[in-house]
Amino acid sequence: MSRLAVPKTYKLYIGGKFPRSESGRTYEVVSTKGAFLANAALASRKDARDAVVAARGAFAGWSGATAYNRGQVLYRIAELLEGRRDQFIDEVVATEGASRPSATKQVDTAIDAWVWYAGWADKYVQAAGNGNPVSGPYFNLSTPEPTGVVAVVAPQSGGSLLGLVSVLAPVIVSGNTVVVIASESAPLSAITLSEVLATSDVPGGVVNVLTGSPKEIAPWLAGHADVNALDLAGAEALDWVDLQISAADTLKRVLPPVVGIPSPSLDRIVAFTETKTVWHTKSLI
Amino acid sequence: MSFLDYAPAPESTSILHLKKSYGLFIDGQFVKGHGSPFLTISPSTEERIAEIANANAKDVDTAVAAARRAYDRTWSKLSGADRGKYLFRIARLVQERARELAVAESLDNGKPIKESRDVDVPLVAAWFFYYAGWADKLDYAGLGPNPRALGVAAQVIPWNFPLLMLAWKIAPALAAGNTVVLKPAETTPLTALLFAEILQQADLPAGVVNIITGAGDTGEALVNHPDVNKVAFTGSTAVGRAIAKSVAGTGKKVTLELGGKAANIVFDDAPIDQAVEGIVNGIFFNQGHVCCAGSRLLVQESIHDEVIDRLKTRMSTLRLGDPLDKNTDIGAINSKEQLERIRELSDIGEAEGAERWSAPCEIPAKGFWFAPTIFTNVSTSSRIAREEIFGPVLSVLTFRTPAEAIAKANNTPYGLSAGIWSDKGSKILAVADQLRAGVIWANTFNRFDPASPFGGYKESGYGREGGRHGLAAYLEGGSW
Numbered sequence: 001m002s003r004l005a006v007p008k009t010y011k012l013y014i015g016g017k018f019p020r021s022e023s024g025r026t027y028e029v030v031s032t033k034g035a036f037l038a039n040a041a042l043a044s045r046k047d048a049r050d051a052v053v054a055a056r057g058a059f060a061g062w063s064g065a066t067a068y069n070r071g072q073v074l075y076r077i078a079e080l081l082e083g084r085r086d087q088f089i090d091e092v093v094a095t096e097g098a099s100r101p102s103a104t105k106q107v108d109t110a111i112d113a114w115v116w117y118a119g120w121a122d123k124y125v126q127a128a129g130n131g132n133p134v135s136g137p138y139f140n141l142s143t144p145e146p147t148g149v150v151a152v153v154a155p156q157s158g159g160s161l162l163g164l165v166s167v168l169a170p171v172i173v174s175g176n177t178v179v180v181i182a183s184e185s186a187p188l189s190a191i192t193l194s195e196v197l198a199t200s201d202v203p204g205g206v207v208n209v210l211t212g213s214p215k216e217i218a219p220w221l222a223g224h225a226d227v228n229a230l231d232l233a234g235a236e237a238l239d240w241v242d243l244q245i246s247a248a249d250t251l252k253r254v255l256p257p258v259v260g261i262p263s264p265s266l267d268r269i270v271a272f273t274e275t276k277t278v279w280h281t282k283s284l285i
Numbered sequence: 286m287s288f289l290d291y292a293p294a295p296e297s298t299s300i301l302h303l304k305k306s307y308g309l310f311i312d313g314q315f316v317k318g319h320g321s322p323f324l325t326i327s328p329s330t331e332e333r334i335a336e337i338a339n340a341n342a343k344d345v346d347t348a349v350a351a352a353r354r355a356y357d358r359t360w361s362k363l364s365g366a367d368r369g370k371y372l373f374r375i376a377r378l379v380q381e382r383a384r385e386l387a388v389a390e391s392l393d394n395g396k397p398i399k400e401s402r403d404v405d406v407p408l409v410a411a412w413f414f415y416y417a418g419w420a421d422k423l424d425y426a427g428l429g430p431n432p433r434a435l436g437v438a439a440q441v442i443p444w445n446f447p448l449l450m451l452a453w454k455i456a457p458a459l460a461a462g463n464t465v466v467l468k469p470a471e472t473t474p475l476t477a478l479l480f481a482e483i484l485q486q487a488d489l490p491a492g493v494v495n496i497i498t499g500a501g502d503t504g505e506a507l508v509n510h511p512d513v514n515k516v517a518f519t520g521s522t523a524v525g526r527a528i529a530k531s532v533a534g535t536g537k538k539v540t541l542e543l544g545g546k547a548a549n550i551v552f553d554d555a556p557i558d559q560a561v562e563g564i565v566n567g568i569f570f571n572q573g574h575v576c577c578a579g580s581r582l583l584v585q586e587s588i589h590d591e592v593i594d595r596l597k598t599r600m601s602t603l604r605l606g607d608p609l610d611k612n613t614d615i616g617a618i619n620s621k622e623q624l625e626r627i628r629e630l631s632d633i634g635e636a637e638g639a640e641r642w643s644a645p646c647e648i649p650a651k652g653f654w655f656a657p658t659i660f661t662n663v664s665t666s667s668r669i670a671r672e673e674i675f676g677p678v679l680s681v682l683t684f685r686t687p688a689e690a691i692a693k694a695n696n697t698p699y700g701l702s703a704g705i706w707s708d709k710g711s712k713i714l715a716v717a718d719q720l721r722a723g724v725i726w727a728n729t730f731n732r733f734d735p736a737s738p739f740g741g742y743k744e745s746g747y748g749r750e751g752g753r754h755g756l757a758a759y760l761e762g763g764s765w
Binding site for chain 2: 127130132133134135136138140142147148228240241244245247248249250251253254256267274275276277278279280281
């Protein structure tokens with residue numbers, strides 16, 4: 001007699017906890033063949049705002065951690081992801097209808113992306129900052145530092161796990177905290193990834209994952225005064241120009257939609273940083 | 286004559302050879318504008334300086350077309366070395382005509398000649414000299430392989446540092462290989478037009494730089510022109526916000542250098558004499574018409590009274606008057622509109638319960654003037670503690686601990702600059718780490734250098750000007 005499986009309840013990931021949507025709403029997630037997979041939480045405006053509060057609360061600690069520490073935490077994510085590799089492959093096969101080799105490639109690429117970005121934690125400052133030879137007796141140094149709270153619309157197709165990792169890692173490696181809207185049609189690996197994040201020393205609130213309708217939630221994040229930047233990577237199908245216009249109210253930094261899944265790049269890290277230039281007098285001796 | 290009285294020592298205006306009227310500088314020539322011309326006046330005398338052409342939408346089209354043509358046919362085909370040589374030429378011509386430019390700037394803007402002569406114009410030359418050297422070294426800027434220009438840059442600049450802002454915009458744009466259409470501010474077009482003459486002397490290919498004068502609608506037409514690839518704006522946060530909205534979805538690369546409400550933090554272990562000089566420089570430099578002005582003084586409670594006493598004494602020695610006089614410290618407010626805004630906000634400060642003190646100085650009968658003023662007993666919620674006044678008005682707040690100073694300093698939607706005064710290096714570095722501002726001056730204030738990136742966090746805008754970062758703002762890719 002075969003054993004009856006214990007299915008998982010997929011919830012949101014906010015402030016290091018896994019709450020249901022405060023709205024009580026869920027939506028049905030189905031396989032590409034239409035089979036029922038799960039009832040995912042349908043996040044509301046209130047959930048988005050709670051997520052921003054959690055992200056803001058986590059910012060001081062995460063941005064204040066040493067770069068070495070952040071690098072190790074990101075590497076730890078890769079380690080735990082590797083340990084649950086088979087689970088992610090199964091989930092990608094189930095939700096995306098991908099072949100096993102293609103799902104395996106996606107999961108492996110996602111693991112390697114964490115490793116790649118982990119290595120940038122203590123280097124991007126050196127690549128994007130510099131000392132400045134000013135004409136006068138001053139010590140003068142320009143260094144990038146994280147922008148703050150970043151709202152992200154994750155890629156909506158082309159690989160739900162890899163898409164999410166490709167936008168998350170470059171945002172958090174520098175010390176930003178994030179509210180991300182997962183792929184609407186394939187949200188399950190986002191919540192499973194949250195389980196990895198919750199157990200890999202990423203402080204609660206650094207990554208907050210919303211599942212549901214990007215069309216419904218993104219405008220609240222784009223217009224939120226306590227969000228500093230907006231990554232529209234997966235927003236091609238939305239009225240993303242309107243989101244950018246709304247973001248301009250508080251002069252958020254905005255990255256436009258990308259086709260497919262963004263490749264690993266230093267530019268994506270630097271896009272969510274601010275260059276701070278510090279001058280200090282040198283005494284005349 | 287008593288102590289601190291000086292005989293008048295005005296810089297002669299005979300060095301200027303101004304025309305009665307100026308056209309638009311398009312495709313290497315001065316041409317007529319199709320809008321109604323306007324006058325530029327001296328804010329210290331309210332006397333007419335010259336009539337200035339007004340570019341309408343058609344003129345904007347013509348200027349952008351000239352810039353596009355120059356980009357396609359000339360500038361993008363030139364070697365980096367040759368672009369650099371043109372910029373070196375411009376730097377030298379600015380140095381040669383430095384005094385003339387300084388006099389014109391003080392006449393048109395109202396800033397003291399000692400500032401235009403010793404700060405603005407030398408920095409203009411330095412800016413061109415610095416970026417000239419980058420033109421043939423773009424591969425070494427660390428921005429990835431084969432960095433490429435964007436195309437045509439639309440640039441709109443403010444009236445507080447007219448020629449210097451022009452240099453901040455044009456030098457990196459040309460070094461990176463772009464062509465330019467620049468609009469100076471309505472009240473301060475003069476030095477940009479003299480600069481156009483310098484471009485003719487430098488024999489810069491026609492159309493590489495076009496300078497069109499006009500008001501806000503001219504600037505709006507320029508930044509919204511479909512054939513520009515880059516928008517660079519320095520000015521108010523309100524206009525910056527409107528630009529950010531209007532370029533949404535167009536793919537234009539944007540640099541915005543907007544408002545500020547900088548905290549100048551003085552700790553009890555600061556070198557007080559230097560700090561007082563720094564406070565004065567921070568808020569009264571250029572009549573406080575500085576986006577990065579140290580307009581909120583955060584002084585540690587234990588030294589508040591001493592600092593305010595010394596500050597008042599120092600302010601009493603500031604000489605307000607003729608911008609062309611070599612002894613003048615505080616010049617004229619740039620325009621009647623600006624003066625009214627400063628008066629309005631100052632009155633609101635008083636109405637909200639802050640104590641007002643102005644330096645006792647004689648206000649000339651004609652022109653636009655505002656005595657250096659400080660407000661004490663300012664609450665953090667007061668409008669004079671939150672809004673950019675853009676004038677010689679300082680709001681003083683107190684704090685007890687570094688944590689409180691940091692919290693108050695960051696309690697603003699802006700994030701352009703900040704100052705820290707302390708003799709303790711470790712404290713300075715710890716506080717600098719926590720301040721959310723793009724430029725931090727420790728034991729100094731209002732320092733600018735072409736090698737040093739400048740720009741803000743949050744609603745002070747995005748992108749950087751100056752240094753390698755300022756170059757990246759005019760090249761493809763590179764999010765910095």
